[in-house]
Amino acid sequence: MTVPAPSFAGALAGRWRSTADTLSGALMRVLLRGAGGAVAAVAVAQLHDSHDPGVLCLLRRFTGIPCPGCGSTTVFIEAGHGHFGAALAANPVTAVAAVALLLAPLGPGRWWWELPDKRRNAVIGAALLLAWTWQLNRLGISRP
Numbered sequence: 001m002t003v004p005a006p007s008f009a010g011a012l013a014g015r016w017r018s019t020a021d022t023l024s025g026a027l028m029r030v031l032l033r034g035a036g037g038a039v040a041a042v043a044v045a046q047l048h049d050s051h052d053p054g055v056l057c058l059l060r061r062f063t064g065i066p067c068p069g070c071g072s073t074t075v076f077i078e079a080g081h082g083h084f085g086a087a088l089a090a091n092p093v094t095a096v097a098a099v100a101l102l103l104a105p106l107g108p109g110r111w112w113w114e115l116p117d118k119r120r121n122a123v124i125g126a127a128l129l130l131a132w133t134w135q136l137n138r139l140g141i142s143r144p
Contacts, residue, residue, distance in 0.1 A: 026105040033102050045080025066135035068128040069094070089138075093131035
């Protein structure tokens with residue numbers, strides 16, 4: 001019986017698995033996530049420049065009241081243009097969550113999943129409340 005020669009993809013997968021739990025593997029995942037996100041953000045920003053669809057949030061479009069996620073698309077588009085201050089101002093909670101997802105392989109992801117379910121739900125609820133308060137203030141809804 002002959003043993004098949006390992007394929008390039010198999011060798012690459014084996015190398016990936018061997019470095020997955022090392023610092024260099026975590027840094028590689030962060031770099032790949034960042035590069036993928038940057039390419040997507042630039043592409044979406046260019047698409048938005050050529051075709052602006054207007055307000056995407058259905059709640060805001062039909063009632064004028066923003067949802068906690070309002071501004072998330074703007075965060076992505078502004079980051080694609082390289083305007084990181086404007087991205088942060090559009091929805092700081094989304095911007096912080098994006099950075100946390102980017103850096104998750106370096107340790108924050110493990111910390112998040114070690115939290116009890118009730119604590120994670122409380123953090124998510126607080127973040128949504130903070131984001132909604134930010135959006136109401138940013139868009140002038142909370143002012144008399």
